[in-house]
Amino acid sequence: MGGSVLPLGFLQVGRDAVVRELGNGRNLTQRLLEMGIVRGTRVRIIKNDMGGPLIISIGDGRLAIGRGMALKILVEEESKA
């Protein structure tokens, strides 16, 4: 891999990434955890308008994530296939 680490909210539609950091804040981490996002989770950007919430996929599930939250989650982008 070896891609750069950047906030989830910066990724373009269709890109895959692996979660590296969940930002801080106990509540934030806990909420993400319940929804299946931990370090090492692979996510794909389904929708990102660069404003408003994002849609990401985790396996076959889809999550809506607010922009603020998406900027706190740091991911490592996978190189283009």
Added chain:
Amino acid sequence: MEAAQAIENEKQIVVALAGNPNSGKTTIFNSLTGSHQQVGNWPGVTVEKKEGQLVSEGKVIRVVDLPGTYSLGAYSEDEAVARDYILFEKPDVVINIVDTTNLERNLYLTTQLLEMGANVVIALNMSDELKAKQIDINVAKFSELLGIPAVQTVGTRNQGTKELVLQALQATGNKKPRVVQINYGKEVETELAALEQDILSNRQLTENFASRWLAVKVLEGDQGILKGLAKYSGLDRLLVRRAEAVKRLEGLLGEDIESLIADKRYGFIGGLAKEVVTRRQTTEERFSMSDKIDRIVTNRYLGIPIFLLAMWTMFQFTFKVGDPFIGWIETFFEWFGGVAGAWLESAGMPELLMSLIVDGIIGGVGSVLVFIPNIFLLFFAISILEDSGYMARAAFIMDRLMHTLGLHGKSFIPLLIGFGCNVPAVMASRTLENKRDRLITILITPLMSCTARLPVYILFAGAFFSANQGLIIFSLYLLGLVLAILMGMLFKRFLFKGGTSHFVMELPPYRVPTLKSTFIHMWEKGSSFIRKAGTIIFAVVVLVWVLSNLPVGVEYASQESILGWIGSFVAPIFKPAGFGTWEAAVALVFGILAKEVVVGTLGVIYGAGEAGLTAAIAQAWTPLSAYAFMVMTLLYIPCAAVIGTIKRETNSWGWTGFAAAYTLVLGWLMAVLVYQFGRLVGLG
């Protein structure tokens, strides 16, 4: 008879259903228990508790539907309720419904159930959707690895539920369920062992909890559990040991303890999933059908117009399909009133009693019952929106707008539920984790136009705007929504300063709702209105009738009756809004008890059944004052049931009073504004 007795005598088996939201839990609950359901509340909280019964192999099984949760921490009331039920009520079996299309996330709850030592049977649900995705689950291996029974099910088609019940019955025999062990790694395990020793030496704790589970919970610092432990004595050593352990581990591993434990849990789940899941499709689809729909439906520019179109269609459907029913039911009540009157007269019934039955009950309750088809149709439409998965998209679309206004996107779901009935809508605010966001949502939800207001609109719109009924009523619903958002913004700015909390929400894939489940949901929600007509509306209508006959000897429903006094006393307030008649005023006063009563009261006052009612209203109102009256009915003071719910949810008479007061002021202001502005531009 004797067999039934034998069943009665045997100890009832209790099966609890646990699972994530959107896992199909409700559908399975419905197909297990059919119509044998009861809805109540969990003790001490307002979380809805559903119970049902089923008979299998000659045994009666009580099925308890736990709230849908992603986890069993204590971050929301729902989670605490589910957790406490499993911990303290100890159901014989917990059926864990797992959405197999989201296996990993769903298994997070499963690992918690297993650690708690619950006697778990897994329903691997939505196996049809999994098959469609060309994914296989090795059920035997899954069951073997976790050491618990598992059954594949398709809740929507009632497949696998029989087998599920049989497995659950068999599992009741497992006195000592195998407790699954997630290995948290050497360092953590060492600390866990020490904590568990402390726990084992405390009899109070071992009597109530599975020791390993408690050790894990204490170590990760679950706030709900730590709070719950406060009532036990002799825990100082445990807590000191915990603090030391956390410090040691975080120093050693460079991570906070919560993430450490979470990582291991998901590691366990990931490993399990890898073992049992095979994808036959070599190249997975990058974007599913749902994604493609979402691209249009949640589009930045199209999203809100599509949402408005969906709403508009919903109301048009409610009217266009419901309209003929209104005519039929009206005709029925006219006929029934006439026949009943004639029959009572010939039977020599005293005139007063006859008036109670014909004018009061048939005129009052009948005028409300006329709108039952519309109410059911609206609930039908709302059920389709909910079951298809569109509701979550609406929240998504609105998040951007709501966020710029300082509100939480998830507030939008309670608001939409409010179109059906404000009571569950106020309760639905519970999904908001942040107290401020929740309180704001509770305060603005009563502005959403519920189905109980619908009879008022249909009556008035039918009398004055028959050509544009749908449009007029749509405008009222929209007005409620816009005002709710604006008031939310004001409250946020002046009462509850501070940032909004995180927005994260599951978007379930779009599904075509089955006719059966849509009908069940429609019936569940709609039937309460029939009950309401038989109870509170009936009672209030009788009260109104009595007050319109007092003092003794007064002309029925005249201004000199007590009803007339009350109305005349209040009426001047509404003069600037164009409906300063005592009849309008008294209808609004009693409408606080239940909004349908506005129509019911007018029905009693103007007597003469439904056709006469429309004619009487056409005399007493103008189109402009009728619209102002509808605006008032929409906004002013929430009904008694909603007031009660607000009190329970906020646990504060202050906020409850505030909700009633500001809606009254807002309703009056808007009604006056509509009327005066309308006159200014020459509509009056």
